[in-house]
Amino acid sequence: MNTPDDLRYAKSHEWIRMEKDRATVGITDHAQTELNDVVFVDLPKPGKKVNPGDVIATVESVKAASDIYAPVGGEVTEANAALSSDPGLINREPYTNGWLFRIKPASLSTDHLLSASQYAATLKK
Amino acid sequence: MSGSVAESPLASCHQTAGARMIPFAGWNLPVQFSGLLQEHHATRQAAGLFDISHMGQIRAQGPGILTCLENLLANDPAKLTEGEGHYSFLPNDRGGVIDDLFLYRLGSEEFFLVVNASRHREVQDLLKKKEGPGARFTGSPGSAVGMALQGPKAAAVLAKLMPTGLALPERNRIVRAKLESGDALVARTGYTGEDGFEIFTDLKTGPKVWARLLEVGKPDGLLPCGLGARDSLRLEAGLPLNGQDLSYDINPVEAGMGFFVDVTRPRAFPGRSVLENQKKIGPPRVTVGLVGEPGQAPPRHGYPVFHGEKQIGEITSGLPSPTLGYGIALALVDAPAPALGQPVEFEVRGRRVPAKVAKRKFLQNR
Numbered sequence: 054m055n056t057p058d059d060l061r062y063a064k065s066h067e068w069i070r071m072e073k074d075r076a077t078v079g080i081t082d083h084a085q086t087e088l089n090d091v092v093f094v095d096l097p098k099p100g101k102k103v104n105p106g107d108v109i110a111t112v113e114s115v116k117a118a119s120d121i122y123a124p125v126g127g128e129v130t131e132a133n134a135a136l137s138s139d140p141g142l143i144n145r146e147p148y149t150n151g152w153l154f155r156i157k158p159a160s161l162s163t164d165h166l167l168s169a170s171q172y173a174a175t176l177k178k
Numbered sequence: 179m180s181g182s183v184a185e186s187p188l189a190s191c192h193q194t195a196g197a198r199m200i201p202f203a204g205w206n207l208p209v210q211f212s213g214l215l216q217e218h219h220a221t222r223q224a225a226g227l228f229d230i231s232h233m234g235q236i237r238a239q240g241p242g243i244l245t246c247l248e249n250l251l252a253n254d255p256a257k258l259t260e261g262e263g264h265y266s267f268l269p270n271d272r273g274g275v276i277d278d279l280f281l282y283r284l285g286s287e288e289f290f291l292v293v294n295a296s297r298h299r300e301v302q303d304l305l306k307k308k309e310g311p312g313a314r315f316t317g318s319p320g321s322a323v324g325m326a327l328q329g330p331k332a333a334a335v336l337a338k339l340m341p342t343g344l345a346l347p348e349r350n351r352i353v354r355a356k357l358e359s360g361d362a363l364v365a366r367t368g369y370t371g372e373d374g375f376e377i378f379t380d381l382k383t384g385p386k387v388w389a390r391l392l393e394v395g396k397p398d399g400l401l402p403c404g405l406g407a408r409d410s411l412r413l414e415a416g417l418p419l420n421g422q423d424l425s426y427d428i429n430p431v432e433a434g435m436g437f438f439v440d441v442t443r444p445r446a447f448p449g450r451s452v453l454e455n456q457k458k459i460g461p462p463r464v465t466v467g468l469v470g471e472p473g474q475a476p477p478r479h480g481y482p483v484f485h486g487e488k489q490i491g492e493i494t495s496g497l498p499s500p501t502l503g504y505g506i507a508l509a510l511v512d513a514p515a516p517a518l519g520q521p522v523e524f525e526v527r528g529r530r531v532p533a534k535v536a537k538r539k540f541l542q543n544r
Contacts, residue, residue, distance in 0.1 A: 089406070090215045092498045093476055095527065111527065113476055115214050115497055116406045137473060 054176055055082040057148055061163045062172035063124040068148065071163060078124060079152040080112065080143065083176050089114045091140040096132035096154055103127065103156070105165070110153055112143065124166055127158040186231045187323050187381045191388050195402055202405060203295035204319075205232040210404040217407035218500040221370055224399030225329035227391055228408055234298030235322045235378055236305065238289040242312020247289060249447055250308065251281065252430060254440040258283035261351050263365055265438050268293075268301060273429040273449030273456070277301050278420050280367060280376075282352045290352070290363065292324070292376070294420050323384025327391060327400075328374030328411070335395040336364070336375050339387070346375070358386040369408065371415025371541065413495050413506060416467060416538035422479055423465065423494040423508050431456040432510065434465040434538065463491065466515045467538035468522065470505030475526040477507035477533065484523045484530065485516050493524060499540060505533070506540045 060068040066084035070077045085091065095111040103109050103123040110121040132154045136142055143151040167175070183206045186192065192199065197208035208229060211217060220226050238247065247255040253266035263282035270276050277297040282290040293301045298319050305315040327336055333346055339357050340346060347353045352365040360383025368374035379387060392402060409419070418424050424433045431439060431453055441454040456462075470477055477496030482489050491511030499506045507524070516522055516535050523530040536543050 089210060089213060093473075095475060111475075113498065115218070115410050115500055116209070118476075118478060 054086070054173070055148070056169045056173045058169045060148070060169060061124070061166040062169065063122065063166055064175060065122045067121060067124045069124045069163065069166065071158070071161065074157060074161075075130065075155055076125060076127070076158050077152050077155050079147055080121060081172070082147050085144045085147045085151070088112060088119055089116065091143045094136045094140050094143070094153070096136065097129045099129055099131055101129040103129065121153065123156070125156065125158045125160070125163065127156045129154055129156050131155040184232075184320050186229055187320070187384055188229045188231055188325075188388050191385055192229065192402075197402070197404060200405070203232060205295055207232060208402070208404040210406045211402045214404070214406035214410065215500050217401050217403040218410050220399055220401040221329045221372060221403060221407060221411055222501060223330070225327060225331040225335055225395055226370070226401055226403035226407065226411075227388070227395065228326040228328065228403050229388070230324040230326050230376065231322070231384070232295035233324050234291075234293040234295065234301065234317065234319060235324060236291040236293060236302065236315055236317040238291060238305070238313065238315050239287060240311070240313040241287055242310065243287055243289060246308050246313040247281070248443070248445045252439040252447055252449075252453065253281070254443050254445075255281060255283070255289065256443070257440075260285060261347070261353065263350050263352050263367060267430050267435075267438060268304070269429070269447065269449035269453065270426060271448050273431070273452035274426040275420060275424040275428065275430060276304070276426070278418065278424055278430075280365075282363075282365060284352070284363075290378075292378075295319070296421060321381070322378060323381060323388075324376065324378050325384070325388055325391070326368055326374060326376045328368045328370040328372045329400075330373060331395070331398040331400065332372070332374040335391060335398055335400055338394045339390060358383055358390055360386070362387065369415075369417055370411035371417070371539070372411075410497055410500055413497060413508070414499055414501055414540050416508070416540060418508070419495055428494070428510060429453060429456070429461070432461045432463045432465060460513055462513055463510050464513045464515045465494070465508055465510050465538070467536045467540060468493070468496070468507040468509050468524070468533045469502075469536040469540065469543060470507075470531060470533045472504045474505065474531050475529075476505035477524050477526075477531075481524045481526060483509045483511055484525065485520070490515070490522070501541060502543070507533070508538060
């Protein structure tokens with residue numbers, strides 16, 4: 054399973070890419086495989102404020118709706134508009150064009166999140 | 179019920195095929211093989227093969243078996259001629275559904291019931307209480323193999339396995355056949371809205387038939403399919419799932435299945451007075467089809483349904499339809515229900531989403 058080294062991960066299968074005062078969030082390759090074909094996404098609106106661990110988005114396959122949790126707290130700045138017409142981007146390019154939303158983090162600390170190797174280890178259990 | 183999970187007799191076939199397994203009704207079953215959407219479309223366009231070994235297969239025999247079944251089931255077993263089958267209900271005293279099932283008549287004093295995995299033990303216990311010298315029931319969970327072959331190419335695929343000189347059964351009929359040198363029952367029914375067959379056989383023959391069907395069906399586009407596609411296919415066809423669209427508290431008349439409740443005969447099957455009355459004056463709640471819009475959140479089981487400001491009911495089954503590209507649902511709502519084409523809304527994560535009342539055979543809304 055693909056887990057890029059430059060990202061941080063939540064146990065609930067979200068990834069986060071920290072860039073200065075902005076962070077991009079998506080779901081991992083493992084998560085998209087488990088979900089199967091994504092056919093609908095509910096994304097947060099810019100300006101929405103969240104705490105770490107809040108339900109912030111929903112990703113739906115034919116079979117089920119799955120909640121996505123905010124890996125960090127802060128204010129949402131952008132949602133990936135391309136997903137509304139092509140939610141399958143989440144399956145095809147989970148770490149790049151299939152990102153879900155961008156957030157201005159309240160804190161730049163990601164110590165509570167996992168490194169790629171730590172996250173990969175959770176998948177082996 | 180014990181916490182143990184039973185393996186399908188076809189488990190080793192599924193492992194080889196790389197299926198993703200999930201626990202379902204006490205069984206470890208394939209939820210998908212190549213992918214739900216791919217399997218769904220294969221079944222609509224070519225053929226799909228489903229493991230239904232978890233479903234209960236019960237043999238009912240004896241000189242008193244017809245009377246016994248007549249007093250238990252909502253549809254009239256006496257109407258069945260040898261080799262014929264129909265959909266029926268085992269109602270409780272309130273007219274609610276213990277199980278929905280398929281009943282076949284194999285002989286003048288022999289019937290065959292196919293029941294849901296989730297209700298198999300309960301049905302078995304209930305039938306055991308009705309046993310006597312004239313009526314015997316046999317068949318416990320895990321003792322047989324069942325598979326469903328569904329889709330426009332199903333007949334062509336199965337014909338390749340049928341013994342020379344034995345024709346495929348007609349719709350709603352069942353025949354005994356030797357398949358891969360084993361004894362099998364082949365019925366022409368299904369749960370997808372497509373033409374198709376259900377094959378019932380023993381533990382030894384089952385894996386051989388499964389493997390052989392996959393092999394001979396491959397050039398036609400046959401795919402092994404999981405529970406995921408089974409659910410999306412049955413809902414597109416407007417077919418109910420017991421435990422959701424039917425239940426101990428949702429009776430067949432409310433579920434829109436009153437056609438399969440025969441009150442023209444003198445038998446006092448459980449719940450008869452409730453069902454007969456509701457057939458006559460109409461049930462207090464009715465099941466309607468709902469369609470959403472492309473790009474909107476799909477309806478799901480349990481979502482509230484609104485007509486104007488008033489909550490009129492709840493979605494019993496819902497999902498984004500792979501064939502249609504928008505949400506489809508069955509909803510149980512207060513009678514009288516809004517008419518076909520009327521706008522309603524369902525609530526998703528605190529938000530109202532628009533929908534319309536539609537025919538429950540959703541593929542006919544195209």
